[in-house]
Amino acid sequence: MAKLEEGKFEAVNGSPPRLRIGLFVTCLVDLMRPSIGFAAVKLLEDAGCMVEAPVQTCCGQPAYNSGDRGTTRDLAQRMIETFQGYDYVVAPSGSCAGMIKKHYPELFEEDPNWRVKADALAAKTYELTSFLVDVLGVTQVDATFDGAVTYHDSCSGLRELGVKTQPRKLLSSVKGLTIVEMNDSDVCCGFGGTFAVKYSDISGAIVDAKAKNIGASQAPTLLAGDLGCLMNMAGKLSRDGKPIEVRHVAEILAGMTDEPGIGLAKEAARAK
Amino acid sequence: MNVHSTSPQFKQNATRALHDPQLQKALNNVKQGFIDKRKSAADKLPEFEALRDAAHDIKNHTLEHLDLYLEAYEEKVKASGGHVHFARNADEAREIILSICRKADAKTVTKGKSMISEEIGINHYLEANGIRPIETDLGEYIIQLRNELPSHIIAPAVHLNATQVEQDFRRVHTHLDAKRDLSEPVQLLTEARAVLRERFLAADVGITGANFLVAETGTSIIVTNEGNGDLTQILPKTHIVLASIEKLVPTLEDASQLLRVLARSATGQEMSVYTTFSTGPRRSADADGPANYHVVLIDNGRSAMLGTSFEEMLRCIRCGACMNHCPVYHAVGGHAYGWVYPGPMGAVLTPSLIGVDKAGHLPNASTFCGRCESVCPVRIPLPKLMRHWREREFERHLTPASVRSGLGLWGFFAKRPALYRFATRAAMATLGFMGRQRGRFRWLPLAKGWTAYRDFPAPQGETFQARWQRERKGRTA
Numbered sequence: 001m002a003k004l005e006e007g008k009f010e011a012v013n014g015s016p017p018r019l020r021i022g023l024f025v026t027c028l029v030d031l032m033r034p035s036i037g038f039a040a041v042k043l044l045e046d047a048g049c050m051v052e053a054p055v056q057t058c059c060g061q062p063a064y065n066s067g068d069r070g071t072t073r074d075l076a077q078r079m080i081e082t083f084q085g086y087d088y089v090v091a092p093s094g095s096c097a098g099m100i101k102k103h104y105p106e107l108f109e110e111d112p113n114w115r116v117k118a119d120a121l122a123a124k125t126y127e128l129t130s131f132l133v134d135v136l137g138v139t140q141v142d143a144t145f146d147g148a149v150t151y152h153d154s155c156s157g158l159r160e161l162g163v164k165t166q167p168r169k170l171l172s173s174v175k176g177l178t179i180v181e182m183n184d185s186d187v188c189c190g191f192g193g194t195f196a197v198k199y200s201d202i203s204g205a206i207v208d209a210k211a212k213n214i215g216a217s218q219a220p221t222l223l224a225g226d227l228g229c230l231m232n233m234a235g236k237l238s239r240d241g242k243p244i245e246v247r248h249v250a251e252i253l254a255g256m257t258d259e260p261g262i263g264l265a266k267e268a269a270r271a272k
Numbered sequence: 273m274n275v276h277s278t279s280p281q282f283k284q285n286a287t288r289a290l291h292d293p294q295l296q297k298a299l300n301n302v303k304q305g306f307i308d309k310r311k312s313a314a315d316k317l318p319e320f321e322a323l324r325d326a327a328h329d330i331k332n333h334t335l336e337h338l339d340l341y342l343e344a345y346e347e348k349v350k351a352s353g354g355h356v357h358f359a360r361n362a363d364e365a366r367e368i369i370l371s372i373c374r375k376a377d378a379k380t381v382t383k384g385k386s387m388i389s390e391e392i393g394i395n396h397y398l399e400a401n402g403i404r405p406i407e408t409d410l411g412e413y414i415i416q417l418r419n420e421l422p423s424h425i426i427a428p429a430v431h432l433n434a435t436q437v438e439q440d441f442r443r444v445h446t447h448l449d450a451k452r453d454l455s456e457p458v459q460l461l462t463e464a465r466a467v468l469r470e471r472f473l474a475a476d477v478g479i480t481g482a483n484f485l486v487a488e489t490g491t492s493i494i495v496t497n498e499g500n501g502d503l504t505q506i507l508p509k510t511h512i513v514l515a516s517i518e519k520l521v522p523t524l525e526d527a528s529q530l531l532r533v534l535a536r537s538a539t540g541q542e543m544s545v546y547t548t549f550s551t552g553p554r555r556s557a558d559a560d561g562p563a564n565y566h567v568v569l570i571d572n573g574r575s576a577m578l579g580t581s582f583e584e585m586l587r588c589i590r591c592g593a594c595m596n597h598c599p600v601y602h603a604v605g606g607h608a609y610g611w612v613y614p615g616p617m618g619a620v621l622t623p624s625l626i627g628v629d630k631a632g633h634l635p636n637a638s639t640f641c642g643r644c645e646s647v648c649p650v651r652i653p654l655p656k657l658m659r660h661w662r663e664r665e666f667e668r669h670l671t672p673a674s675v676r677s678g679l680g681l682w683g684f685f686a687k688r689p690a691l692y693r694f695a696t697r698a699a700m701a702t703l704g705f706m707g708r709q710r711g712r713f714r715w716l717p718l719a720k721g722w723t724a725y726r727d728f729p730a731p732q733g734e735t736f737q738a739r740w741q742r743e744r745k746g747r748t749a
Contacts, residue, residue: 025736027686031700032729034736053740055693057686063679065640067662067671071683078687106656155641188599192639197721198675199637201287204725205603206639235726238712263729265711 021049022086024079024125026096027058028227029248033262036227039254040092040128046254047136054082061099065193069107073114076104080117088135089125092250093226094157097127102160127157128250129225133166140173143255148178150219151249152210152233153186154226167225167249174252182217184210191232207236215242221261223249234262274362274572275393275421277626279610282633289604298431299605302424306596309540310647317536327533328651330526331587334518335578341487341520342569348490352552354565362392365570369394369479369512372566373403376510378476384494384501385409386481387425387590388516388570390612391625394479405479406471408500410464417444423606425613426538426592431605434460468500478504478562482515483589484530485567488523491551492567495534495544502548511550511562516570518586530589533649538591573625581660585620587650594644594654600637609634616644616654623661632670635661697738704733 021044025037037053044051060075079100083089091097101122108114132138149171157163164186171179190196190206197203210233214222222237222244224230234246245261260266278285289295314320334341346356359365373381381398383389383405395405395416407416411429415422417440422428429437438454441463454460480501482492492513494501505511521527535541554561577583595601595615606614611631613621619634628635635658644654665671685692707713707730715723722728 030736031696032731034732034734034739037736037740053737053744055689055737057689057692060686063683065659065662066675066679067659067664067666068679068683069663069666071679071687075683075686078689155639155643159642159646188639188641188643190599190639192641194675195637195639197719199283199286199600200721200724201283201290202600202603202637203639203721205290206599207726209599209602231729232726234729235712235722238727238729239714239725259732260711263712263727265707265709265730 018048018050019087020085021051022083022089023051023053024056024059024083024089024091024096024100025053026091026093026227028231029092030056032231033227033248033259035256035259036092036248036250039248039250039256040090042254042256043128043132043141043250044090046142047132047138049136052086056082059096059099061096061103062193064099064103064107073107076107076118077114080104080114080121083121083125084117087124088131089121090128090131091125092128092248093228094127094154094161094163095226095228097125098156098160100125127161127163127225129166129170129253130157130161130163133169138170141170141253141255143253144175144177145221145252145255145257146176147221148180148219149221149223149252150180150182150214150217151185152182152189152214152222152224152229154224154229155188157225158186163225167223170253171223171249177252180217180219182213182219184213187213189229189233191229193228196232203232207232211236211240211242214244220244222246223252225249227262230262238263274391274626275396275612277611277622277630279622279626279631279634282608282610282637285608285610286604286637289608294433294436295431295605298433299602302427302430302596303602306539306592310537310593310596311540313536313540313542317532320533320536323529323533324649324651326529327589327649328587330521330529331518331589331650334520334522334526335583335586338517338520338578341522342517345485345487345490345520348487349552349565349567350490352490352565353555354490354552354567357566357568359568359570359572361572362570365392365514365568365572366394366397368568369514370398370401370403372510372512372564373398373477376477376564378403378510380404380406380471380475381477381479382472382475382504382508383407383412384478384480384496384504385412385428386479386514387422387612388481388514388572389479390422391516391572392514392570394514406468406475408468408472408498408504409496410461410498410500413464413468414440417441421607421612423614424592424595425590425615425617431607472503472507475504475508477510477512478506478508479512479514480505482513482519483534484521484527485513485515485519486522486524486527487520489551491524491527491549493527493531493547493549495531495547497539497541497545499546502546505548505550505562506560509562510564510566511553513550513565513567514570515567516572517574518588534589534591537593537647537649577624582620582624582657584652585617585624585657587652588617588621589650590617591649593647593649597643597647599639599641599643616658617652620652620654620657620661628661628664628668629670632661632665635659636665693735693737697735700731700735701733704731707731708733
């Protein structure tokens with residue numbers, strides 16, 4: 001159970017109101033790795049929040065970064081309406097949270113009615129670890145993980161939202177876990193959404209450099225806060241035959257590591 | 273006409289670059305050298321972030337009143353005895369430069385490093401008209417010998433190694449002893465200095481660029497590390513300054529603020545070795561200087577950017593920090609971009625100058641990692657501007673058909689949550705089942721780009737929303 005700083009949210013120990021969180025699970029987590037979403041739910045509930053996951057699709061970032069503002073606006077309006085009733089909106093992704101926080105307001109620059117709503121959503125939307133640390137004041141989690149991990153700073157979380165110390169702070173409270181920093185942890189892994197497919201040669205070269213830095217850290221486990229980057233790095237590491245377990249940071253923080261690492265089969269995980 | 277571009281072949285250029293081991297080794301130096309030096313220079317100056325804000329404000333203010341500052345600058349240059357020529361495009365600029373050279377009866381012209389001169393292709397034009405241009409910046413001199421474009425805006429020959437330079441020198445400097453030792457870089461430097469020294473003395477006209485033009489005084493400022501710029505502009509009888517119109521700053525005070533961020537962002541130096549101010553031709557009491565002083569102010573597409581979302585790009589002071597920090601530049605180098613300006617600044621500027629139909633790949637070939645913006649001394653939102661180009665392409669239906677139809681299909685489902693949940697539930701169940709043995713795919717239909725370099729992790733099978741509904745039914749609205 002995560003502990004709140006004493007006195008910060010008295011309501012947790014006493015009577016409601018508890019914070020009502022809308023979990024923006026993100027489309028990748030929804031489709032590819034729901035266990036990350038459930039880890040996020042556990043972390044938020046442990047911290048005393050009430051978590052709901054309204055029916056949702058995608059924030060629109062793929063359309064936005066492909067230059068399709070029309071589709072992006074449609075999806076953004078849907079998101080704004082879906083999440084308007086919550087105290088906070090939390091996503092286990094710096095990239096998707098960044099889309100809402102930094103880009104939604106810009107998307108409705110010339111539409112004052114929607115701009116107000118976009119601003120309101122932006123103000124209450126957070127990346128998971130930053131919400132736990134910066135908003136709830138969580139300083140430790142009740143989890144155990146034996147071994148060394150290395151942490152990749154995904155670009156949008158790092159540069160759009162300032163997510164850098166928060167995951168490390170929480171990880172350092174996990175019993176048995178040590179953090180080994182890789183070189184260039186803040187350099188892009190080469191994912192970039194559709195970039196990875198459109199410019200696959202370049203993306204392949206960038207993730208190659210990243211995989212070398214991960215390998216050189218000697219840590220048997222790689223963590224990050226964005227599933228897109230994780231799938232890119234995990235896919236590269238497994239293609240290169242490097243036995244490094246890849247997980248979302250929330251899985252470790254929630255102590256939910258029963259599911260095999262990204263790109264590993266259930267059978268293989270059991271055999272370990 | 274601007275110089276020829278291979279930007280439409282960006283993908284092929286990039287693939288070739290990725291398979292060039294010599295280039296890859298050279299690019300490693302960019303990765304290691306510039307980044308640490310910039311960081312340590314920035315860290316040492318407590319007001320560095322505030323200076324970036326000031327630099328941003330100075331350039332924005334100037335751009336808002338560019339017409340006034342251009343006029344003020346012109347007046348001051350004239351008052352100091354110089355001439356100002358306005359060129360709307362590359363053709364006009366080349367004509368003007370040629371006619372000045374002809375008037376000076378020029379046979380050879382020395383040149384300081386100038387990106388705008390690359391943009392207008394002045395070297396080839398002068399050569400075609402019987403005038404010999406000689407680049408005097410060491411890197412520029414080397415790439416001129418090789419008939420290449422610069423691969424970096426401040427380190428034009430960064431793609432080369434010493435052995436390649438030695439070969440070029442042996443090929444061109446045939447008047448020297450064929451058996452001379454050129455195995456050490458310093459020997460290459462000494463040879464270039466000796467060769468260039470004669471050229472400096474023989475030149476009839478010197479052409480330099482300008483880092484800043486000061487409206488208040490009619491001064492042009494260049495920063496160099498080799499001193500070649502000074503010899504280029506002081507020794508010949510005629511000095512021509514080439515500058516694009518956004519180089520203007522209002523005052524000397526403004527210029528010095530910008531100088532404080534320029535070298536730190538570029539090479540990590542507090543100041544470059546030489547910072548040279550020139551104001552008009554030699555006065556009677558001056559010890560040296562040119563008898564004739566010309567400034568060619570070149571628009572070549574800039575004024576069309578004013579008042580558009582790309583105006584912010586005109587703040588650029590050409591430090592190169594964006595490319596020094598760019599993972600794509602690190603991977604493929606500058607030549608892959610196919611024109612004069614590489615890296616993130618090139619990805620925004622090039623479509624403005626040669627057309628997004630030709631340079632469309634450039635703003636797309638970015639992961640939007642944002643590192644460029646995080647180091648830009650004038651805070652240009654480079655990823656945002658690249659995204660603006662993607663929007664223009666999408667509006668003009670220049671986006672590849674496969675991307676458009678993929679996006680369209682995805683958008684169709686994403687706008688219909690019930691259908692989306694139904695379809696994704698089925699798709700993930702299938703994919704999850706297919707991938708259950710290995711946990712990943714080495715190959716997937718329609719994902720060739722992905723699986724060429726990495727496996728595709730299999731989904732867990734049940735979607736989050738399906739499981740949530742199953743487990744928490746009744747608990748949520």
